[in-house]
Amino acid sequence: MVEISEKSSILQGTKIISLSDSISVVTKKENELWGAINEKWGFIFNEIPQEFLSKKKYENFLLARKEEEERKIRLKSKPYHYVIEPTNICNLHCPLCSTGINAETRSKGTLTLEKFKILIDQIKDVALELYLQNWGESTLVKLLPDMIKYASDNKIFVNLSTNFSIDYSNEYLENLLKSGLGKLVIDVDGTTQEIFEKYRIGGKLETVLKNIRTAVKFKKENNLKFPIIASKMLVMKHNEHQIDDFKKLSKELDVDEIELNNIQINPNTAKSWLPNNPEYRYASYDKSRTVEPCHWPWSGFVVNWSGDIAPCCIVDDSDSDFGNIFEEGLEKIWNNEYYVSARSEFSNNKEMTKFTICNMCKNDTHNPNLFRVGDTFSITSKSFVKVKDNFKK
Ligand SMILES: C[S@@+](CC[C@H](N)C(=O)[O-])C[C@H]1O[C@@H](n2cnc3c(N)ncnc32)[C@H](O)[C@@H]1O
Numbered sequence: 001m002v003e004i005s006e007k008s009s010i011l012q013g014t015k016i017i018s019l020s021d022s023i024s025v026v027t028k029k030e031n032e033l034w035g036a037i038n039e040k041w042g043f044i045f046n047e048i049p050q051e052f053l054s055k056k057k058y059e060n061f062l063l064a065r066k067e068e069e070e071r072k073i074r075l076k077s078k079p080y081h082y083v084i085e086p087t088n089i090c091n092l093h094c095p096l097c098s099t100g101i102n103a104e105t106r107s108k109g110t111l112t113l114e115k116f117k118i119l120i121d122q123i124k125d126v127a128l129e130l131y132l133q134n135w136g137e138s139t140l141v142k143l144l145p146d147m148i149k150y151a152s153d154n155k156i157f158v159n160l161s162t163n164f165s166i167d168y169s170n171e172y173l174e175n176l177l178k179s180g181l182g183k184l185v186i187d188v189d190g191t192t193q194e195i196f197e198k199y200r201i202g203g204k205l206e207t208v209l210k211n212i213r214t215a216v217k218f219k220k221e222n223n224l225k226f227p228i229i230a231s232k233m234l235v236m237k238h239n240e241h242q243i244d245d246f247k248k249l250s251k252e253l254d255v256d257e258i259e260l261n262n263i264q265i266n267p268n269t270a271k272s273w274l275p276n277n278p279e280y281r282y283a284s285y286d287k288s289r290t291v292e293p294c295h296w297p298w299s300g301f302v303v304n305w306s307g308d309i310a311p312c313c314i315v316d317d318s319d320s321d322f323g324n325i326f327e328e329g330l331e332k333i334w335n336n337e338y339y340v341s342a343r344s345e346f347s348n349n350k351e352m353t354k355f356t357i358c359n360m361c362k363n364d365t366h367n368p369n370l371f372r373v374g375d376t377f378s379i380t381s382k383s384f385v386k387v388k389d390n391f392k393k
């Protein structure tokens, strides 16, 4: 058994365990300056290192919290949690991901560096954290290290989740490691190829491990404080017996952190993927759900590769978009009819001129009555979305 250090933390289906004696980013606990959070409120908030914080960001964050508490439907504050998708193309076929099953949810493409810079220029003063993936594999994008460098030069803490199952050149990996990336989270959903590829269809565990070793080596050789390197396991029925092996392997790989994540699924068709251990299972798939007002319409902003805006990252459906940032800009979109209608769902102040996906979902994201994309957890406003490969375990 690998011992869980005192720096471990648990929130919203993610358990983060710190293995590193040096710098480590753990989930924020309650009553801290940058966000007293609890299970009912908030994202899995990383402790943003000092070098990425500023007075302006703090002021915006406080105002956003106040406006959320007051359930304002038109906001003076800007979002502070961002998701930008460099591409929605992927090399793998994960069966519970709408990209993995080739669902026809939106057109495929890649964000250009020029457009990425336009986005960063709009958000740099307020962005506490930027997740650099949504529905694809971001490391397929050649200029990804340049994108990260631009964001980190503008003092934005960037978090990248990747399948890492690609034969990168050493130059690409070195550029990625030296880009100023804040956190690198790598999927290791099994410790043997047989188990790994049950979910990561098309992936090669050997390649992932080789890339992790190279990344750890580059980090050490260059004496880099960032990125925090984390290995992550999505805990499912077929791999839950490997949790201890996964922890052991992660120690051997010398990563800084381990993440154990609950999976999300289509509760009508894909419960067979859920692990038996209730510790790694959202209880809301098994019993009645308590539903809190959604946090996203007051704090988060999701930009797809094309600039189309989704209200959160569980929605993969172009018909449910709230606008296009390259056509309208953040400021206009953030208080447009879609956002005002979405906030109205969770507020006593009502102004519902549009029926948005938020008015369907109501933050009851595990509700079996919502329309889903195949076996995946993605919700959609369409009663049926065509999928080309819907893999079953
Ligand atoms: C759609 S993926 C895109 C990024 C990258 N391709 C990857 O897989 O890491 C975004 C995140 O969702 C996670 N993910 C994939 N399938 C999931 C599931 N069924 N439940 C919860 N998270 C999932 C991935 O591990 C990743 O962290």
Ligand code: SF4
Pocket (backbone or CB within 6 Å): 090, 091, 092, 093, 094, 097, 098, 099, 100, 101, 135, 136, 137, 163
């Ligand atoms: S989860 Fe990630 S790696 Fe798997 S198909 Fe989706 S985008 Fe690709």
